[in-house]
Amino acid sequence: MEQEARLAYLIKYLAAERGAELSEIPRGGEGRRLLRSLMNVRPPEPVSDEFLRVQDEFLAEERERRGVVDWRALQPEPCGLYLWRGDITRLRAEAIVNAANGAVLGCFVPCHGCIDNAIHSAAGVQLRLECAELMRAQGRDEPPGRAKITRGWNLPARYVIHTVGPIVRGEPGEESRALLASCYRSCLALASERGVGSIAFCCISTGEYGYPNEEAARIAVAEVKKFLAERNSAMKVIFNVFKEIDYDIYKRLLR
Numbered sequence: 001m002e003q004e005a006r007l008a009y010l011i012k013y014l015a016a017e018r019g020a021e022l023s024e025i026p027r028g029g030e031g032r033r034l035l036r037s038l039m040n041v042r043p044p045e046p047v048s049d050e051f052l053r054v055q056d057e058f059l060a061e062e063r064e065r066r067g068v069v070d071w072r073a074l075q076p077e078p079c080g081l082y083l084w085r086g087d088i089t090r091l092r093a094e095a096i097v098n099a100a101n102g103a104v105l106g107c108f109v110p111c112h113g114c115i116d117n118a119i120h121s122a123a124g125v126q127l128r129l130e131c132a133e134l135m136r137a138q139g140r141d142e143p144p145g146r147a148k149i150t151r152g153w154n155l156p157a158r159y160v161i162h163t164v165g166p167i168v169r170g171e172p173g174e175e176s177r178a179l180l181a182s183c184y185r186s187c188l189a190l191a192s193e194r195g196v197g198s199i200a201f202c203c204i205s206t207g208e209y210g211y212p213n214e215e216a217a218r219i220a221v222a223e224v225k226k227f228l229a230e231r232n233s234a235m236k237v238i239f240n241v242f243k244e245i246d247y248d249i250y251k252r253l254l255r
Contacts, residue, residue, distance in 0.1 A: 018038075
């Protein structure tokens with residue numbers, strides 16, 4: 001099946017789930033945006049094996065089209081940590097960190113620009129299904145500062161580690177600082193328990209969650225350095241940024 005045929009199949013399937021019948025299936029970029037939107041709003045419900053097969057083939061080809069970046073091709077900063085600016089869903093590290101919300105089910109806003117949306121869209125519907133199983137077992141929302149791990153599914157990364165950062169409005173207080181630091185420690189501890197050799201962090205709690213970029217980066221770098229030193233860990237840590245402002249901040253801190 002060609003890629004455009006896969007796209008049409010997936011759109012028709014997801015639209016039919018919602019009781020919609022499309023007379024015409026958009027192609028190209030418009031079709032891909034529609035598919036992502038339908039995936040974003042889909043609740044964690046059972047899906048057919050045929051859908052998963054076609055979806056996985058589609059996402060695999062999209063992954064190769066966009067290009068995969070292996071962390072081992074990156075050059076370490078003087079302190080031994082790594083910095084990469086780009087789309088974290090393209091990064092092949094053993095684990096990537098997702099800035100999740102308390103429900104830990106991904107972003108349900110169609111084509112939203114958050115990292116949670118991007119990761120779930122690239123991983124496929126299986127990621128939301130796995131997250132739903134974890135949250136059903138827990139029986140309540142995930143509090144800030146902790147971490148959960150899932151498979152990466154159709155991502156280049158083997159695992160996704162989900163953490164909920166603090167929401168800040170104005171100047172961060174001591175509780176917010178402690179919670180953000182706990183996010184990094186919890187992710188690193190969980191990665192260490194699973195024997196993860198490389199982990200890529202996004203900029204937890206910045207952006208819509210309002211944490212000031214500079215202070216968030218300082219906490220991130222300090223907690224990672226402290227953890228690796230205390231554990232005498234050989235884990236490779238990559239700071240993944242998307243915005244130029246964050247790249248400049250981390251570049252300065254890591255030097």
